Amino acid sequence: SSNYKKSTNCKAEAEYAFNRKSKIIPLVVEPKYKADGWLGFLAGSKIYVDFADKEGEEFDKAYDSLLEELRRNGLDDTNEGKDNTTAVETTTESESKPEEPIKEPEQPCIQTREYLSVPVASMWHENHVQEFLIDNQLNQLIPICESMDGEALIEFHHACETKPDIRYGLLYNPKGEHSLSFGTFFKFIAKLKKYLPKKPIPKLYFRYNFIYPSSNSTVVGTTDKETNQSK
Known part of the structure; x- marks a missing residue:
């Protein structure tokens, strides 16, 4: 959809999946939408599954097409149809499996500094x-x-x-x-x-103008002075 293409988070997610060579199945959820730009490049010539404005039997057909694409891409674990999928979606939160926390790698016993x-x-x-x-x-x-x-x-x-x-x-x-x-x-x-190399101190240049009084004319002298600015 156009909103998906505009989202920087969606772009990062899609590029990450593409770089990992993951299986990508494009789903169309916006009527008459044609992917272009970066989204068109990632989707390429892949088979689209159109869910835009689909209801009733049309939605069921689109869902069946999605399952078929999953199987064609080697993803056979699709719960063998919509009935099992519906049963999974209607399970209570108490029956759902909690996410496992991220495990910390074991720290070596001997460590210097x-x-x-x-x-x-x-x-x-x-x-x-x-x-x-x-x-x-x-x-x-x-x-x-x-x-x-x-x-x-x-x-x-x-x-x-x-x-x-x-x-x-x-x-x-x-x-x-x-x-x-x-x-x-x-x-x-x-x-x-705190361990990054310090950035070089920027230099500032000042120009001074000196006016020397004279009986006939005024002479203007200029000198440049360089100084370092420390933060």
Whole structure:
């Protein structure tokens, strides 16, 4: 639909699924809508299932088409028809299975803190990165940052701050592989900032004009002076 195309969250979700080479089945929910732009690229020549303005028997046919597409794409676990699906939808909340919490990776028993002797993260080795994560209780990031040195960790930190698709992939991983909690994500952003290389101090230039009095004419002298501005 046009609203789906306009949504940045939907775009990030669709691009993530495409990059993961997941099965994509386009559903049309807006009458006479034709996907274009990024949505048209992702949908490509795939078979669309049209649910727009469908009621009664037409909706049932569209639903059957969706089930057939799921089976054709190797997703056979469709509860064998609408009757079973309806039964699942009408179960009470008490009967539904609660979501399992994200499990923290086990923390190594022996851990040093040599990274503290290297104040700038760009100079960290791989073991320094692991020490930093464990010392700050960022264990969920350990498998994600495996084999990263300090420079790679800084690039990862920058991507987490500036790229929505990276954030979405970390926080909403549909398969639960290395998913992060919001607390761990924002704690990592905050904790690493103190170890980032300092930005160069901006320079300001001032121009002074000197007027020298003279009996016949006025001479104007100019000099430039450079100074550093410290915050």
